[in-house]
Amino acid sequence: MKDLQLSLNQTQKVRLQRALEKLESLASKANSNASVTVADSIPVNYEDGLLKGHGTSEVNGEVVATVCGVVERVNKLVYVRSLRARYKPEVGDIIVGRVIEVAPKRWRVEINYSHDAVLMLSSMNLPDGIQRRRTALDELNMRSIFEENDVICAEVRGFQHDGLHLQARSQKYGKLGRGQLLTVPSYLVKRRKQHFHHLENYGIDLILGCNGFIWVGEHVEVTDDMLVDHKSEQHDTKADKSSISPEDQEKNYTPQQTRENICRTANAIRALSTLGFSITVEVIMETVDLSSSINVAIHEMLGAEFCVLVAEKEAVRRSMTKKK
Amino acid sequence: MVGLSIGEKHFIQGGIAQDIRSDGRKRLTPRPINVKTGVISQANGSARVRMGATDVIASVKAELGRPTALQPDKGKVFINVDCSPTAAPMFEGRGGEELSAELSVALRHCLLGGKSGSGAGIEVSSLVVVEGKICWDLYIDGLVVSSDGNLLDALGAAIKAALSNTGIPRVNVAAGASGDEQPEVDVSDEEFLQFDTSKVPVIVTLTKVGKHYIVDATSEEESQMSSAVSISVNRQGHICGLTKRGGAGLDPSIILDMVSVAKTVSEQLINTLDSQIAAAEAGEDES
Secondary structure: OOOOOOOOOOOHHHHHHHHHHHHHHOHHHHHHHHEEEOOOOOOOOOOOEEEEOOOOEOOOOOOEOOOOOOEEEEOOEEEEEEOOOOOOOOOOOOOEEEEEEEEEEEEEEEEEOOOOOOEEEEEEEEOOOOOOOOOOHHHHHHHHHOOOOOOOEEEEEEEEEEEOEEEEOOOOOEOOOOOOEEEHHHOOOOOOOOOEEEEEEOOEEEOOOOOOOEEEEOOOOOOOHHHHHHHHHHHHHHHOOHHHHHHHHHOOOOOHHHHHHHHHHHHHHHHHHOOOOOOOOOHHHHHHHHHOOOOOOHHHHHHHHHHHHHHHHHHHHHHHHOOO | OOOOOOHHHHHHHHHHOOOOOOOOOOOOOOEEEEEEOOOOOOEEEEEEEEEEEEEEEEEEEEEEEEEOOOOOOOOOEEEEEOOOOOOHHHHHOOOHHHHHHHHHHHHHHHHHHOOOOOOOOOHHHHHEEEOEEEEEEEEEEEEEEEEEOOOOHHHHHHHHHHHHHEEEEEEEEOOOOOOOOOOEEEEEEEEEEEEEOOOOOOOEEEEEEEEEEEEEOOHHOOOOOOOOEEEEOOOOOOOOEEEEOOOOOOOHHHHHHHHHHHHHHHHHHHHHHHHHHHHHHHHHOOO
């Protein structure tokens, strides 16, 4: 068991240990045979045409693992998939990132990868929604779309010669505001069909970025470009930051109930990340429901007792799904 | 520290105004504190304190020295803080020096009192061995391992825990030393005297964001602060030191209000800290 940052008393340690053991026993048995550490030799039939993939290397005629992980075999390909690797972008991944630089005709975005990603101006919908060539004026107005330190949501377009490119051509991508950004280890967020979740009964938006950045915020209606035009013009006249008085800002704050829901969801994600469980919408919803049903104060969700309860609930949930 | 977007900053300010911070805490709720003592075996006393993602280590080393001519009946205490480059990228090279100097000065004010040594939180008169000739010099060093806001409080708590863990070796002075000679001393390796820390104060930092102030700010919340007041309070509820950071001016009535809030918060903090230190010492004895 890895060193948890929580201070657990004796009974809590025992309960947590038991829950984790139950989860381990529920995990599929096949994988346990195939896990390797560095320099373990991989059992293969030395037939012709065997492809040695990532994480392997040939040493003294033997196929040896170079990373710690699980051996996967696909037809003639043998590779080692590591369990806790750095985020590895694939085409079509939905990611959440932070703009760190505004460069000529592109934005540089930090996405928890070894390099920064690039979002070209041409891969981004213009505010007026018309499909046209980007002019020099568009280039000068890039800052009005995204500035430094903005949090944005985009999709991975592919690897080009100068790095990783993103695209944000749909209305659901773009700048994110009125919420908080959480960072979890990227291997806890698995690729699924849906990464945008609108939790209706809480009124919040949840975006699970494959790179480990998770956005929890107020729900924003995805509107058509043409309609946004009129509203954004009105907003622009008011949105001059220096002229907003403190009272107006107060009226603009997120409503109390929504804020509580946002914080509860964020703490649920933090608790799951501490325990190292995979983060999916179902698990998050269950954790939030658990916390509201036992009426735990929001900040105590990060404490030892709640984490042990989450582990126990997860063990129960997985044994239920296994039985089905 | 990564920058924050305008939407995120607005969210943090709104949270503080509505009494629900980003992790669900109320304005005056601190993060849970985790204390481990005896982490450095070569030091006379040491402690590691974790508050959320903030991680600091304090160590106490005692050496024999000569008391100053002005205060022959008191020992000397030196406090120094170092911000490790592992804590934040901006601490790389000499980047952390300014913050280290600021923290050291603030800790000295809070714990050591004035130049004449009056009003010190740490009992320095217990450190004297032979009046005028030999005294103990305590070198207290703080190291910031990971920084997520509220470094001063964490360092104050770590120093208090390290002092509780400190054992001063017993010294046998050879009798019959005259006038100006340095007496012979025999420093015992086995017997230790525990340092008395009941009078050591704790530090509470109140960070003002907008119209409200919060206890135990994370580094995101600290980036939004207009000013911060750090108050060290001891068990009797007396104020041992006061430091104000930040460029914004504060109305005097607000400062008085902050002081009374700090007193209330510090009572709870002292109790939590003492129980954590006791648990840590007991745990250390068992292992």
